[in-house]
Amino acid sequence: MIVIGSDHGGLNLKTALKSYLARREIQVTDAGTDNDISVDYPAFGLKVAEMVASGSIERGILICGTGIGMSIAANKIPGIRAALVTDVFMARMAKEHNNANILVLGGRVLDEQKACDLVGAWLDASFEGGRHQGRLDMVSEIEKKYCK
Ligand code: RB5
Numbered sequence: 001m002i003v004i005g006s007d008h009g010g011l012n013l014k015t016a017l018k019s020y021l022a023r024r025e026i027q028v029t030d031a032g033t034d035n036d037i038s039v040d041y042p043a044f045g046l047k048v049a050e051m052v053a054s055g056s057i058e059r060g061i062l063i064c065g066t067g068i069g070m071s072i073a074a075n076k077i078p079g080i081r082a083a084l085v086t087d088v089f090m091a092r093m094a095k096e097h098n099n100a101n102i103l104v105l106g107g108r109v110l111d112e113q114k115a116c117d118l119v120g121a122w123l124d125a126s127f128e129g130g131r132h133q134g135r136l137d138m139v140s141e142i143e144k145k146y147c148k
Contacts, residue, residue, distance in 0.1 A: 010063025010107035045073030
């Protein structure tokens, strides 16, 4: 199960990715937005990030115009590792090295095929653990120090 959310700038890509995930027989929860009326990306970033951080859904995808706002917002929620990616290598590394639990994409940056390739690379990769887990533990310590 994946939760996917966007603002108006990511709506078209969200629709395309829902079809892609359906073709892969992956269940999707759509957290909105549902139309092209201008909305505020932090509201949707928060909604998806809270669902992932609570453990109710294992991972999420967020899309805004550039992906920048969504990644800034989602990474404020403790436990979230949101990775903004623009190529397949980054998408694979986001899982292998960073164990990203949210993938962030730019709807005004990527075409549909590229976005599907990025999501596929992230989904098909596995976290390598080891020294990378140690580094993520350090990130968690930073979170504990500053997120009170
Ligand atoms: C909305 O126009 C745009 O600012 C938003 O989609 C996103 O790109 C913000 O980072």
